Each structure stands twice: as C-alpha cells, then as structure tokens.
Amino acid sequence: MICVVIKPLTGNYAVAWAVKLGRVRVVSAYPITPQTTIVEKISEFVEKGEMDARIIRVESEHSALAAVYGAASGGVRAFTATSSHGLMYMSEMLWWVAGARVPLVMAIVTRTMGPPWNIWTDHSDFLSQRDTGWLMMFAEHNQEVLDSIIQLFKITEDPRVFLPGMVALDAFILSHTTEPVDIPGQSLVDSFLPERRQPYVFRAGEPITMGNIPSNLKEHMKMRWDIHKSLEAAKKVIAEVDQEWSKLTGRSYGGLIDCYRCSDAKYFIVGAGAWVGDMREATELLRSEGYEVGLIKMRYVRPFPSEELASVLRNAKGVVVFDRAVSPGSAGPMYLDVVTHLTEQNVRVPIKNVLAGLAGVDVTYEDIAGIVKSFINELESKGAISRYIEWYFG
Amino acid sequence: MAPISIKELPRKKYVLPGNPSCPGCPETLGLRYIGMALGDRVILVVPAGCTAVIEGLAPGCSISLPVINVPFASADAVAAGIAAAKEVLGEDAVVVVWAGDGATADIGFATLSGAAERGDNIIHICVDNEAYMNTGIQRSSLTPYGAWTTTTWTGKKERKKELPLIMLMHKIPYVATASVGYPTDFIEKLRRAASIKGFKYIHLHAPCPTGWRFDPSQTVEIAKLAVETGMWILFEAINGKVRISPFSIPYKDRSKRKPVKEYIKLQGRFRALSDEELKKIESMIDDAWNTLLKFT
Amino acid sequence: MSEETHVLPLAKPKEGLSQTGTWRVRKPVIDHSKCVKCMMCWLHCPESTIDVIDTPEKFVEIDYEYCKGCGVCANVCPVKAISMVPEG
Numbered sequence: 001m002i003c004v005v006i007k008p009l010t011g012n013y014a015v016a017w018a019v020k021l022g023r024v025r026v027v028s029a030y031p032i033t034p035q036t037t038i039v040e041k042i043s044e045f046v047e048k049g050e051m052d053a054r055i056i057r058v059e060s061e062h063s064a065l066a067a068v069y070g071a072a073s074g075g076v077r078a079f080t081a082t083s084s085h086g087l088m089y090m091s092e093m094l095w096w097v098a099g100a101r102v103p104l105v106m107a108i109v110t111r112t113m114g115p116p117w118n119i120w121t122d123h124s125d126f127l128s129q130r131d132t133g134w135l136m137m138f139a140e141h142n143q144e145v146l147d148s149i150i151q152l153f154k155i156t157e158d159p160r161v162f163l164p165g166m167v168a169l170d171a172f173i174l175s176h177t178t179e180p181v182d183i184p185g186q187s188l189v190d191s192f193l194p195e196r197r198q199p200y201v202f203r204a205g206e207p208i209t210m211g212n213i214p215s216n217l218k219e220h221m222k223m224r225w226d227i228h229k230s231l232e233a234a235k236k237v238i239a240e241v242d243q244e245w246s247k248l249t250g251r252s253y254g255g256l257i258d259c260y261r262c263s264d265a266k267y268f269i270v271g272a273g274a275w276v277g278d279m280r281e282a283t284e285l286l287r288s289e290g291y292e293v294g295l296i297k298m299r300y301v302r303p304f305p306s307e308e309l310a311s312v313l314r315n316a317k318g319v320v321v322f323d324r325a326v327s328p329g330s331a332g333p334m335y336l337d338v339v340t341h342l343t344e345q346n347v348r349v350p351i352k353n354v355l356a357g358l359a360g361v362d363v364t365y366e367d368i369a370g371i372v373k374s375f376i377n378e379l380e381s382k383g384a385i386s387r388y389i390e391w392y393f394g
Numbered sequence: 395m396a397p398i399s400i401k402e403l404p405r406k407k408y409v410l411p412g413n414p415s416c417p418g419c420p421e422t423l424g425l426r427y428i429g430m431a432l433g434d435r436v437i438l439v440v441p442a443g444c445t446a447v448i449e450g451l452a453p454g455c456s457i458s459l460p461v462i463n464v465p466f467a468s469a470d471a472v473a474a475g476i477a478a479a480k481e482v483l484g485e486d487a488v489v490v491v492w493a494g495d496g497a498t499a500d501i502g503f504a505t506l507s508g509a510a511e512r513g514d515n516i517i518h519i520c521v522d523n524e525a526y527m528n529t530g531i532q533r534s535s536l537t538p539y540g541a542w543t544t545t546t547w548t549g550k551k552e553r554k555k556e557l558p559l560i561m562l563m564h565k566i567p568y569v570a571t572a573s574v575g576y577p578t579d580f581i582e583k584l585r586r587a588a589s590i591k592g593f594k595y596i597h598l599h600a601p602c603p604t605g606w607r608f609d610p611s612q613t614v615e616i617a618k619l620a621v622e623t624g625m626w627i628l629f630e631a632i633n634g635k636v637r638i639s640p641f642s643i644p645y646k647d648r649s650k651r652k653p654v655k656e657y658i659k660l661q662g663r664f665r666a667l668s669d670e671e672l673k674k675i676e677s678m679i680d681d682a683w684n685t686l687l688k689f690t
Numbered sequence: 691m692s693e694e695t696h697v698l699p700l701a702k703p704k705e706g707l708s709q710t711g712t713w714r715v716r717k718p719v720i721d722h723s724k725c726v727k728c729m730m731c732w733l734h735c736p737e738s739t740i741d742v743i744d745t746p747e748k749f750v751e752i753d754y755e756y757c758k759g760c761g762v763c764a765n766v767c768p769v770k771a772i773s774m775v776p777e778g
Binding site for chain 2: 699734
C-alpha cells in the first residue's frame with residue numbers, strides 16, 4: 001500500500017522538499033527574488049533536524065555555485081538555486097562545473113534580466129546558459145518541479161552522463177503559487193536514488209590534479225566533444241528514469257518531450273515552462289472550434305530532443321514555437337534550435353516564432369489560441385507565412 | 395609546539411623536479427614547505443596564478459598533492475565546499491587555498507572576506523609576490539608604493555593594501571605573516587593553523603626574481619632583507635592576540651633595522667625611486683610597526 | 691570507448707615535465723670538504739633538486755638533470771661551499 005501525502009506547495013517549497021528527499025548534504029545559495037523561499041525552507045528543514053545538511057551562507061552567487069561545486073568535488077550531493085542576475089554572476093562557474101564533469105543539481109527560478117529591475121518571469125536567464133554543457137529542463141507545474149529534481153539527481157549521477165543539470169521554474173507563476181503536490185515517501189525516493197556516483201573525488205592522500213593546462217589541445221577539444229556525447233547519451237537515461245519513476249509513483253512525464261493531442265493533429269504548438277498549462281487550455285479551445293491542433297511540451301532543451309520532435313512533426317502542416325526569450329538580432333532561442341534540428345532531421349514544415357511574455361508580461365490561453373488561429377488561417381488562405389518572427393504584446 | 399628540527403623535516407618531494415617555474419621562484423619554495431609541514435593531509439585549492447602554470451602540462455603535474463584548479467575569484471568558496479564535504483563524510487583533510495595577490499586581495503577579495511566571516515574551516519595562504527606575475531607583472535593592490543610594474547611604469551602611486559590587518563579585523567582564530575626566507579617559521583605557522591578549527595589566514599611574502607628584477611640566486615636573501623629592514627613584519631595572532639615572531643623581534647627596535655636602501659637597491663623594480671619616495675617608504679615602515687605593536 | 695568512459699581534465703604527479711637542466715647558464719658545484727651538513731641548500735632549493743644522501747663522500751647531491759642553476763643554494767650556504775660556475 002502506498003501512503004500518499006499531498007501538501008499544498010509553492011514551486012519553491014516543492015524544490016526544497018525534493019532537495020530534502022534527495023538527501024542533499026551541502027546547500028549553498030545567495031538570496032535573489034524570487035528564489036529566496038527555496039533556501040529559507042531548506043534552512044528550516046535543517047534547523048528543525050529534518051534534514052542533515054550543511055548550509056554555507058555565501059556572500060554571492062558566484063561563491064554559491066563555487067561552494068556546491070567544491071562539496072560535490074569532495075564527494076557529496078550538493079544543491080543551489082538562483083535567478084536572473086544571480087545566474088549571470090555565477091555563469092563562469094557553470095562552465096567550470098560542466099567541464100570538470102561534476103554531477104550537481106540546480107534550480108533556476110526564471111526571471112527576466114534588467115535594466116530595468118524586474119522580478120517577473122521570462123526565460124532569458126535560463127536559456128542564456130545553453131552553451132555551458134549543463135542538462136536543462138523546464139517544469140510546467142509544481143508536481144513536476146519536485147519530481148524532476150529528484151530525477152535529475154539520478155540522471156546527472158549516471159555514469160553515462162556525469163554532468164550537472166538544472167530545472168527551470170517560472171518566477172511567481174510556479175515559484176510562489178500553491179498547487180497540490182504529492183510528496184513521495186523518503187523510502188520510495190531512497191529506493192529510486194542509488195548511492196552517489198561521480199568520476200573522481202578529492203581526498204587527502206590521493207594526489208590527482210583537476211584542470212591544469214593540457215599538453216595537447218586536441219585532448220581539450222575531445223573533452224568538449226565528450227560533454228556533447230554525454231548529453232546525447234543522457235536522452236536514453238532520461239527516458240529510463242521517467243519509466244522507473246512512473247512505476248514507483250504512477251507519474252510519467254514522457255521523457256524529453258510530452259505530447260498533448262498530437263496523434264491526429266495537423267498544426268502544433270511548441271512551448272516550455274509554466275505557460276504550457278495555458279497552451280493545453282488553448283489547444284482545447286482551438287479543438288472545440290474545429291482546429292486540429294496538438295501541443296508539444298519541451299521538457300528538456302539540453303539535450304535537445306531532435307529525433308522526438310521530428311517524429312511528431314514529420315507530417316505537420318505548421319508549427320508555432322513560443323519563446324519567452326529572444327536572442328536579439330536573431331530570433332527566439334527555442335525557435336532557433338527547433339528549426340535547426342528539424343532541418344537536420346529532414347522535416348520540412350512552416351515554422352513561426354512568436355515572442356511573447358517577455359519581461360513578465362502576462363499571456364493568457366486566449367492570447368495563445370488567438371495567435372495560433374491567425375497562424376493557421378493565414379497558412380490555409382495564403383499558403384505561406386508572411387512573417388516568421390512575430391513579437392506579441394497582447 | 396616543539397621547535398622545528400630541519401633534520402627531521404620530511405624529505406618527500408611534494409614539488410617535483412622538472413617543473414616550469416622560473417629559476418629562483420618563491421612559489422615552489424612555499425609549496426615545498428607546505429609539503430614539509432602538512433604532507434599528505436592537504437587538499438590544495440589553486441585559483442588562477444603562477445602555480446596554476448607551475449603545475450605543468452596535463453596529463454602530468456609537478457605537484458604531488460591533490461590539486462583542484464578553480465576560477466580566479468572562487469577559491470575560498472570552493473575550499474569551503476570541499477571542507478564541508480569532508481566533514482559530512484567524516485574524512486580527514488586540511489583544505490588549503492594557495493592564492494596570489496589577485497585571488498586574495500582583488501578579484502577574490504569578497505570571496506576571502508565571506509569565508510573568513512563565516513569561519514569556514516580552511517587555511518588561506520596568500521603567496522604575495524606583489525603583482526600579477528602570471529599575466530606579466532601588472533600591478534595589484536598588494537604591489538608596494540613606488541614599485542615599477544607593467545601597468546605602473548613610473549612607480550605605483552598607491553600604497554600596499556594591508557591584508558593581514560584587514561584579516562585581523564575579521565576576528566578569525568588565526569592570522570599570521572610568513573616569508574619564504576624563514577621556512578621553519580612558516581612550517582610552524584602552517585602546523586599551528588592546521589590544528590585550529592575555523593578560518594586561518596597566512597600571508598606569505600614571496601620575492602619574485604622575474605617581476606622584482608633581481609638575480610634568481612637572491613630570492614632568500616631579499617626575503618630576509620625585507621624582514622631585517624622592517625619592511626616585512628613576521629607576526630601571528632591567535633584569537634586576535636598579536637605576537638611578533640622571533641625572527642622579527644630584533645626589529646621592533648627601530649635602530650636595529652637595516653637601512654631600507656639595502657633592500658631596495660637590489661631590486662630593479664625600485665630603480666627609479668626618488669629620494670622623496672624612499673623617505674615615504676621609510677615612514678610607512680615606522681607607521682606599520684607602530685600600528686601593529688598597538689595590538690600586542 | 692564505452693559510454694561510461696569519459697575524457698576528463700585530470701592529471702597525475704610526474705617528475706621531469708620539462709627538461710629544466712637544459713635551462714642552466716651556470717651550475718652549482720659543491721666543495722664537499724667545506725660542507726658542514728647544515729642542510730640550508732636542501733631547505734632553500736626551489737626545485738627539489740638537492741638530495742640529502744649522507745654518504746662519507748657527500749652529504750648532499752645535486753640532480754643536474756633538472757637543476758636550473760638559480761644559485762639560491764650558493765647564496766644561502768653559510769660556509770660558501772657552493773660555487774656557481776659557467777655551464778658548458
């Protein structure tokens with residue numbers, strides 16, 4: 001008999017619970033709105049004796065990732081969280097952790113970048129780090145936040161992967177909004193997560209050196225190649241872990257992507273993050289009006305699910321990729337990846353990029369449905385898209 | 395603590411021959427003394443600086459200790475993390491940050507101060523060669539007044555940032571200065587620091603032949619002259635109680651200090667020092683002693 | 691290479707990474723008859739290229755394969771038992 005405990009949790013508290021259940025031993029973070037309540041909750045767990053961890057109350061985000069990297073290199077499961085400018089401040093360390101091949105898990109409460117100062121959500125902070133070699137995934141709701149972080153401990157510590165990973169949860173929409181969350185029991189999580197594994201550990205008396213100048217530059221290039229390969233290998237691990245978790249909890253998320261009403265769809269919405277929930281509503285609304293729409297929820301953006309996307313979109317008539325971030329002078333980052341990988345997979349389909357919800361601007365399911373409806377109507381009446389990149393202000 | 399017997403110091407080579415340091419390098423000297431003092435207990439955290447290069451090219455390394463190279467500003471935070479992990483795992487280790495001017499006093503300053511304020515259980519050694527040597531002798535906040543560097547061609551106009559006193563004001567359990575010219579003093583201080591729980595700071599004076607412009611054979615001679623002229627004061631402070639170290643005690647008496655000129659004239663970086671600048675340096679020495687002695 | 695073998699930025703201690711003996715323009719020569727076995731040369735050598743061997747003929751020995759000829763040993767020897775002579 002499984003004992004089910006459902007608590008009303010904010011996304012941030014779901015993160016804290018996952019960290020506790022994952023038996024993290026060292027936590028270090030620097031406060032930044034809207035991540036703050038994650039570490040406050042963890043501190044409470046520790047001080048109440050519910051969690052056995054050291055908390056290093058650092059003086060900056062750069063030091064936060066440095067400290068958990070040190071702890072992880074020293075052989076223990078470690079965790080940090082940040083947002084926006086904090087992520088930029090620790091950006092240098094992201095590269096170091098991935099290059100050092102140290103498994104580590106981080107939560108990013110996605111918040112837009114200033115100036116001007118703005119605490120609301122978009123995905124620019126998270127997506128700006130896509131070249132660092134970290135596994136990257138988006139959560140849609142708080143249950144997924146909790147489940148994904150626990151899963152990420154297992155995925156990152158798999159010898160086929162040995163890379164750090166981060167989960168994005170939208171500022172305030174998830175981080176500070178309460179949803180019912182099923183908290184798995186400690187024994188369930190213990191049976192799911194093996195003892196931590198990592199490629200090397202620093203110990204007194206065992207002289208190894210990490211990171212000194214290579215005598216052969218090709219060796220360094222091989223390391224970059226190996227990171228890329230391991231991210232590719234992670235695709236299988238992600239699917240396996242999803243299956244295992246599903247057997248234990250009854251909850252499957254589909255692995256790299258999740259499809260909603262895709263099997264008989266002709267037009268597709270592609271998105272990631274909290275607003276995928278609104279995209280589901282939009283899909284329902286469009287279907288009720290006779291539009292054959294399906295939704296592809298991007299869970300993982302690194303590794304990028306090229307084959308999975310291609311197999312769903314191979315016979316599609318049109319795709320709208322929603323981006324909550326932009327690479328100015330080019331296009332939305334998710335769109336850039338989608339177009340590139342579909343081309344590589346020989347899938348030819350009209351794809352439109354809609355840039356919406358940046359700087360925390362609210363986007364409703366009616367907005368989304370309206371955008372997709374216009375797209376479909378234009379495509380069906382004119383046979384082509386007039387503008388591939390559209391900024392939507394509402 | 396029993397006096398250090400040179401004959402009984404461990405002979406194991408923690409710095410290996412064939413390393414790419416400059417002839418006469420003070421950093422390899424310092425690293426040898428860490429090996430002699432603490433040996434296999436050490437995990438060394440090395441931010442960007444000369445030592446990162448002295449390690450040589452992978453897959454080999456010239457230092458026979460566990461060494462983790464880390465980004466420039468991150469050393470004390472990484473070390474804090476390693477120390478926490480070792481504590482959690484119940485594994486013994488002395489976590490030592492081996493950081494130069496930059497990683498201690500400039501780019502790493504906030505990280506240093508944070509770790510000290512938190513009392514992270516690590517030893518921070520500032521190997522002070524008084525400029526950013528690894529990148530080509532540019533000035534740092536630890537470059538002394540009047541010194542030539544590649545970014546202060548007519549001599550540095552600002553004074554040397556007084557790190558040991560700043561660390562004293564962090565009220566940490568152990569602060570000390572040391573010099574590569576006085577290995578037994580440094581070794582004793584390392585062993586004392588390792589026996590204390592909390593944040594420990596040792597500031598190691600490290601004359602650099604390449605950057606200070608002197609003959610490589612004179613590294614130890616110049617390190618000693620720094621102490622003998624009173625320019626460098628050897629002291630330690632246990633729980634804030636300052637005591638001048640034996641090798642510096644004679645120089646509490648101003649009249650016993652050798653003329654600063656004897657130290658200055660051997661170094662090309664001070665070649666263009668004016669008489670006025672020299673006088674200023676002499677008064678800075680007096681000030682430094684007067685200030686420090688107030689803490690004793 | 692299996693999926694579980696990775697190319698890692700790791701290294702191990704190794705002597706002789708550079709042929710530093712070839713750097714010398716002058717070399718230290720010890721007059722063992724003058725040596726008082728104080729160990730100052732061993733203590734102050736930046737290269738770990740002076741070894742204490744404690745035989746009847748010599749108390750210390752210089753590893754000329756890696757000695758850089760810096761001259762610190764000659765400078766610190768209290769009895770001037772070490773001279774720096776031109777190399778080659």
